[in-house]
Amino acid sequence: xxxxxxxxxxxxxxxxxxxxxxxxxxxxxxxxxxxxxxxxxxxxxxxxxxxxxxxxxxxxxxxxxxxxxxxxxxxxxxxxxxxxxxxxxxxxxxxxxxxxxxxxxxxxxxxxxxxxxxxxxxxxxxxxxxxxxxxxxxxxxxxxxxxxxxxxxxxxxxxxxxxxxxxxxxxxxxxxxxxxxxxxxxxxxxxxxxxxxxxxxxxxxxxxxxxxxxxxxxxxxxxxxxxxxxxxxxxxxxxxxxxxxxxxxxxxxxxxxxxxxxxxxxxxxxxxxxxxxxxxxxxxxxxxxxxxxxxxxxxxxxxxxxxxxxxxxxxxxxxxxxxxxxxxxxxxxxxxxxxxxxxxxxxxxxxxxxxxxxxxxxxxxxxxxxxxxxxxxxxxxxxxxxxxxxxxxxxxxxxxxxxxxxxxxxxxxxxxxxxxxxxxxxx
Amino acid sequence: xxxxxxxxxxxxxxxxxxxxxxxxxxxxxxxxxxxxxxxxxxxxxxxxxxxxxxxxxxxxxxxxxxxxxxxxxxxxxxxxxxxxxxxxxxxxxxxxxxxxxxxxxxxxxxxxxxxxxxxxxxxxxxxxxxxxxxxxxxxxxxxxxxxxxxxxxxxxxxxxxxxxxxxxxxxxxxxxxxxxxxxxxxxxxxxxxxxxxxxxxxxxxxxxxxxxxxxxxxxxxxxxxxxxxxxxxxxxxxxxxxxxxxxxxxxxxxxxxxxxxxxxxxxxxxxxxxxxxxxxxxxxxxxxxxxxxxxxxxxxxxxxxxxxxxxxxxxxxxxxxxxxxxxxxxxxxxxxxxxxxxxxxxxxxxxxxxxxxxxxxxxxxxxxxxxxxxxxxxxxxxxxxxxxxxxxxxxxxxxxxxxxxxxxxxxxxxxxxxxxxxxxxxx
Numbered sequence: 001x002x003x004x005x006x007x008x009x010x011x012x013x014x015x016x017x018x019x020x021x022x023x024x025x026x027x028x029x030x031x032x033x034x035x036x037x038x039x040x041x042x043x044x045x046x047x048x049x050x051x052x053x054x055x056x057x058x059x060x061x062x063x064x065x066x067x068x069x070x071x072x073x074x075x076x077x078x079x080x081x082x083x084x085x086x087x088x089x090x091x092x093x094x095x096x097x098x099x100x101x102x103x104x105x106x107x108x109x110x111x112x113x114x115x116x117x118x119x120x121x122x123x124x125x126x127x128x129x130x131x132x133x134x135x136x137x138x139x140x141x142x143x144x145x146x147x148x149x150x151x152x153x154x155x156x157x158x159x160x161x162x163x164x165x166x167x168x169x170x171x172x173x174x175x176x177x178x179x180x181x182x183x184x185x186x187x188x189x190x191x192x193x194x195x196x197x198x199x200x201x202x203x204x205x206x207x208x209x210x211x212x213x214x215x216x217x218x219x220x221x222x223x224x225x226x227x228x229x230x231x232x233x234x235x236x237x238x239x240x241x242x243x244x245x246x247x248x249x250x251x252x253x254x255x256x257x258x259x260x261x262x263x264x265x266x267x268x269x270x271x272x273x274x275x276x277x278x279x280x281x282x283x284x285x286x287x288x289x290x291x292x293x294x295x296x297x298x299x300x301x302x303x304x305x306x307x308x309x310x311x312x313x314x315x316x317x318x319x320x321x322x323x324x325x326x327x328x329x330x331x332x333x334x335x336x337x338x339x340x341x342x343x344x345x346x347x348x349x350x351x352x353x354x355x356x357x358x359x360x361x362x363x364x365x366x367x368x369x370x371x372x373x374x375x376x377x378x379x380x381x382x383x384x385x386x387x388x389x390x391x392x393x394x395x396x397x398x399x400x401x402x403x404x405x406x407x408x409x410x411x412x413x414x415x416x417x418x419x420x421x422x423x424x425x426x427x
Numbered sequence: 428x429x430x431x432x433x434x435x436x437x438x439x440x441x442x443x444x445x446x447x448x449x450x451x452x453x454x455x456x457x458x459x460x461x462x463x464x465x466x467x468x469x470x471x472x473x474x475x476x477x478x479x480x481x482x483x484x485x486x487x488x489x490x491x492x493x494x495x496x497x498x499x500x501x502x503x504x505x506x507x508x509x510x511x512x513x514x515x516x517x518x519x520x521x522x523x524x525x526x527x528x529x530x531x532x533x534x535x536x537x538x539x540x541x542x543x544x545x546x547x548x549x550x551x552x553x554x555x556x557x558x559x560x561x562x563x564x565x566x567x568x569x570x571x572x573x574x575x576x577x578x579x580x581x582x583x584x585x586x587x588x589x590x591x592x593x594x595x596x597x598x599x600x601x602x603x604x605x606x607x608x609x610x611x612x613x614x615x616x617x618x619x620x621x622x623x624x625x626x627x628x629x630x631x632x633x634x635x636x637x638x639x640x641x642x643x644x645x646x647x648x649x650x651x652x653x654x655x656x657x658x659x660x661x662x663x664x665x666x667x668x669x670x671x672x673x674x675x676x677x678x679x680x681x682x683x684x685x686x687x688x689x690x691x692x693x694x695x696x697x698x699x700x701x702x703x704x705x706x707x708x709x710x711x712x713x714x715x716x717x718x719x720x721x722x723x724x725x726x727x728x729x730x731x732x733x734x735x736x737x738x739x740x741x742x743x744x745x746x747x748x749x750x751x752x753x754x755x756x757x758x759x760x761x762x763x764x765x766x767x768x769x770x771x772x773x774x775x776x777x778x779x780x781x782x783x784x785x786x787x788x789x790x791x792x793x794x795x796x797x798x799x800x801x802x803x804x805x806x807x808x809x810x811x812x813x814x815x816x817x818x819x820x821x822x823x824x825x826x827x828x829x830x831x832x833x834x835x836x837x838x839x840x841x842x843x844x845x846x847x848x849x850x851x852x853x854x
Contacts, residue, residue, distance in 0.1 A: 018456030029445030
């Protein structure tokens with residue numbers, strides 16, 4: 001298998017000035033890796049022609065595949081077409097079919113195409129347009145030949161992430177696949193995990209995350225949730241799917257205890273929602289202390305009849321005041337164990353108020369206002385789950401880390417406990 | 428004033444593979460602009476020596492100042508020291524003072540320095556260390572001379588954002604200032620605004636945001652909150668401060684109606700908290716529908732006695748059920764006006780339950796589960812504020828936009844209404 005390498009160029013003053021964080025490049029890097037392409041360089045330039053031309057010249061020299069994003073709009077700041085033409089030493093010329101497409105995009109909205117949009121139909125000699133179903137700006141696909149006779153291929157896409165991603169998947173990925181692995185297919189599957197750090201995950205997966213493995217298993221982490229993206233390449237789609245199925249099985253053998261579902265956007269709350277729907281039961285969350293992310297996450301599930309609501313209060317004293325119930329005396333031994341019944345009366349009242357079957361309590365999110373960016377030490381947090389039978393399961397955990405993930409991590413640990421209890425209850 | 432230009436190089440496999448989004452580079456770009464330095468290029472490379480060397484060689488050729496982040500750790504993946512040495516054609520040599528500092532960082536933790544950390548005291552010939560108060564890895568400050576006799580200067584910093592930022596502000600910024608504007612001082616002030624789009628803000632500020640203005644006014648937007656960062660450069664700190672004061676006044680003349688406070692991390696909830704503390708009054712928020720960010724934001728203020736809590740429910744029917752109060756009949760005319768009293772009874776009960784003086788209601792956050800990345804049309808949202816006197820102020824707004832900011836924008840619009848009502852109440 002030949003190994004192509006790539007450079008990604010992000011174009012725009014808003015990026016070079018630091019006003020906007022570029023997320024297109026990271027997305028493209030992950031996609032290219034799945035296509036078996038090694039990304040060696042990322043470059044960013046502003047809307048200055050000489051910098052753009054310089055970037056394309058260097059990229060064509062050192063990369064087999066050059067993917068650019070941005071600079072394809074109709075204004076005089078949009079210089080990508082010109083920069084490619086100049087770096088390749090070719091003139092720009094009008095593509096009639098692209099011009100017709102752009103005109104038609106305006107006419108469906110009942111408008112005439114402004115003259116300035118005409119430039120979006122200009123292409124470096126020999127280049128072809130990349131179809132853009134969502135916007136007016138077509139992309140540019142240009143083949144270059146280096147002094148030594150070897151080839152480089154430029155794909156320029158719009159900077160708008162939705163348009164860029166659609167065009168990459170629809171046009172650029174198949175073109176790269178046919179450059180690199182003609183006639184082959186590629187398929188993906190994303191599995192989600194919670195309850196372990198990234199390095200422990202890597203250790204348990206061992207050689208499964210080797211870059212050379214087929215299917216490839218890529219690992220990404222977002223606020224303590226781990227995604228494994230499996231990418232299989234084969235001669236038929238069926239072969240891809242069967243490779244993915246056996247890799248999934250192998251992954252579940254190693255880390256199945258931490259698995260909670262499939263799909264890039266699938267989170268633990270979606271798993272909880274599905275289990276509650278199956279049981280036709282409703283959940284309320286009580287969040288004490290200095291955060292209340294679960295109330296927000298659960299509300300965001302959409303108009304879900306199984307989410308009864310969320311309650312955020314400063315501490316257990318306020319919970320007692322709110323419910324007008326005593327906090328029951330609990331022995332120190334029982335704290336954080338299943339004998340910890342201190343909130344039993346409070347839960348009864350909250351359950352009635354919210355018309356809920358399940359109560360999930362987080363006691364309590366730590367105060368991070370004084371932390372100012374530094375890693376926070378692990379603090380003990382109590383999680384309690386009470387199901388329809390009224391019994392209480394209590395756990396104490398010590399959770400710390402970078403302040404930006406401490407609160408979400410605590411919320412996710414609470415959801416993990418709830419999932420386990422839901423699993424054990426009859427559906 | 429001479430205009431220096433810069434290139435920023437981010438180093439690390441986690442960046443080039445797309446596993447992690449690089450935020451250091453954008454931060455550095457903004458800081459460099461404040462120092463009067465034009466950033467022309469960003470580059471990213473993985474932990475591969477030849478790519479690193481190539482990146483430094485190109486950067487030294489085209490940039491007056493080269494700032495690199497990452498690759499300074501003690502493992503064999505950390506190649507920045509070696510890459511700089513190789514790109515400059517100089518050997519690495521041990522710096523005794525740095526070695527002693529690294530050893531002392533270990534000894535205060537009661538440990539011996541592992542042998543592998545010794546490489547962190549190696550510097551290209553002629554380079555000097557940049558002091559790192561927070562970690563073991565010192566940075567590298569290396570002057571380079573190009574073939575044509577002109578100079579370029581490399582500053583290599585760790586990739587850990589907190590360490591990088593501290594070292595940049597403490598050591599690199601003064602060094603650049605003395606390169607560029609010897610003997611001059613620079614001071615900053617950040618003002619925060621809400622209630623207007625970025626382009627409208629730019630229009631109202633007019634020539635104030637010109638890059639060549641002194642003091643410079645930089646604009647950044649985060650989830651509909653606008654920050655203006657004023658950077659003044661002058662011969663004395665007092666002169667900087669007086670320039671900042673007059674620019675602040677000019678800004679307030681143009682957009683003072685939208686201003687809510689000062690400081691990078693200051694948000695509207697901090698302004699609300701301060702006003703409540705002044706009045707010794709407590710606030711509860713009721714969030715209906717498909718989000719509940721305010722409960723989370725207010726809880727995160729720290730152990731604040733003025734935050735009584737948050738309540739998240741699906742809709743007004745659930746609020747009526749929860750409070751066991753009727754929703755009062757309201758004429759269609761009165762909806763969203765100050766005659767809209769439909770929740771008056773509900774508010775009374777919620778106020779009692781939470782022991783609160785102020786109630787803020789959002790009715791309701793839209794369901795974005797079906798949106799899938801597309802810009803959502805503006806939907807009507809009702810905001811209600813009820814103060815200690817029990818009177819209700821109601822507003823209806825239509826808010827839409829990119830799905831990632833629709834919910835926070837609605838929450839922020841609610842806080843803006845609350846701020847206005849707090850302002851009008853006696854403190």
